[in-house]
Amino acid sequence: AQSVAQPEDQVNVAEGNPLTVKCTYSVSGNPYLFWYVQYPNRGLQFLLKYITGDNLVKGSYGFEAEFNKSQTSFHLKKPSALVSDSALYFCAVRDILDTGGFKTIFGAGTRLFVKA
């Protein structure tokens, strides 16, 4: 069964410093991995995805993620954090169904606090 784990409930970082939000995955077959962000009282916003190709994936708002097959990790990174990056971040894996449909399996989420 496909799953992702986010080992940190919360990450604290100072504005201007680099940030990393960790994610590890467990899949059978090819991993299709995603990062979403959720702001208070808002839905999920898509940040980036890894399907195949380069291990470094660039996404929205200056975020990027590094796919590491040997460590089964897909950590989210940003070189310089902004206060406005404070939000709840979800790592997710896609599970393709026999019907051709799919479901997205989410981690528990990591709350990012960026202090000014």
Added chain:
Amino acid sequence: DAGVTQSPTHLIKTRGQHVTLRCSPISGHKSVSWYQQVLGQGPQFIFQYYEKEERGRGNFPDRFSARQFPNYSSELNVNALLLGDSALYLCASSLALAGVVVEETQYFGPGTRLLVL
């Protein structure tokens, strides 16, 4: 272009009642999925519909049902509400199925927050 829209934004019901939540996908998107997000947890998959056919069902009781209309909008119905059904219900749309286009991106709406008293 408008994103995924959901209605209502908030809803308060009492135990045993029935609720209907609505979702309109991004224009041109044919797939709609529903997720339940309980406070403090990640979203959990409920259903996926594509071209009015159910293509996936999560581990939810039969009290949960859904359908998709010819215009690709969708309804999620929950019968005999329980306190534990209190959650944010998210709708997501995509252009195609990942079984066909594996890199397909899913876009989420703002959600409907349901409170069951």
